[in-house]
Amino acid sequence: MKIKVYPTSELQSKAAAQIIADQIRTKPDTAVCLATGDSPFGTYRELVRMVKDSHIDCSRLRVFGLDEWVGIPPDNTGSCHHYLHENFIGPLGIGHDQVHLFDGLSKDLSGECSRMTEAIRHAGGIDIMIVGIGMNGHIGFNEPGVDVNLWAHAIELDEITKTVGQKYFQSATPLSKGITQGFQQVFAARTLMLLAHGKKKASIIHQTAEAPIGIAIPSTLLRQHKNSLIMLDEEAAGELAPSLRN
Numbered sequence: 001m002k003i004k005v006y007p008t009s010e011l012q013s014k015a016a017a018q019i020i021a022d023q024i025r026t027k028p029d030t031a032v033c034l035a036t037g038d039s040p041f042g043t044y045r046e047l048v049r050m051v052k053d054s055h056i057d058c059s060r061l062r063v064f065g066l067d068e069w070v071g072i073p074p075d076n077t078g079s080c081h082h083y084l085h086e087n088f089i090g091p092l093g094i095g096h097d098q099v100h101l102f103d104g105l106s107k108d109l110s111g112e113c114s115r116m117t118e119a120i121r122h123a124g125g126i127d128i129m130i131v132g133i134g135m136n137g138h139i140g141f142n143e144p145g146v147d148v149n150l151w152a153h154a155i156e157l158d159e160i161t162k163t164v165g166q167k168y169f170q171s172a173t174p175l176s177k178g179i180t181q182g183f184q185q186v187f188a189a190r191t192l193m194l195l196a197h198g199k200k201k202a203s204i205i206h207q208t209a210e211a212p213i214g215i216a217i218p219s220t221l222l223r224q225h226k227n228s229l230i231m232l233d234e235e236a237a238g239e240l241a242p243s244l245r246n
């Protein structure tokens with residue numbers, strides 16, 4: 001696991017967007033798996049700008065969602081579906097047939113998970129997975145205690161996730177379950193990029209880098225990934241041992 005620290009979240013976003021843009025330029029049929037939330041917001045904005053300025057061809061890109069809230073309709077502004085359409089799929093003009101997102105309204109969640117896992121297998125695996133990190137160390141909705149042997153799966157949400165998740169919704173929204181790519185998919189991704197910024201992430205980032213590796217803090221498992229890169233701003237890196245920064 002490599003850790004890179006940038007002076008500001010703007011510079012962190014630009015550097016992350018540059019890596020994704022280079023990946024798409026080098027391999028136009030790249031399979032990306034995308035988180036939503038505050039962490040990747042600036043990166044997607046920069047990436048859209050770079051793609052437009054440099055005329056990068058996204059017509060063969062394959063886009064997979066990282067996770068979704070179960071029971072939340074796609075037109076709800078708090079859904080991962082809505083976020084990715086607003087911030088990535090729409091602005092980049094990605095076609096419907098290039099996109100695979102979880103259907104949080106599916107009556108057959110296990111079928112929905114198999115469909116996603118099969119679509120990724122068919123695409124030849126994920127080239128680059130972009131994730132944020134929860135205050136409890138979750139990755140996607142792989143909550144503390146998760147079974148790391150799972151591919152896509154539905155899961156009961158941790159209390160912290162239900163509480164923190166309210167920030168995405170316009171009014172109080174009952175959240176109970178999520179649907180997510182599993183750790184098998186995380187480990188199989190050729191590149192794993194974790195983005196975090198701001199002081200409130202400093203403690204969980206410190207634990208990710210230094211706590212014992214295990215499912216109590218799922219993000220610690222990224223230390224076992226063959227090609228994981230953590231990109232931080234100074235605030236999120238604030239509690240890291242100096243020897244871990246580069």
Ligand code: PGA
Binds near residue numbers: 039133135138139140
């Ligand atoms: P955030 O969420 O990017 O909105 O902080 C991260 C997460 O919960 O995975």
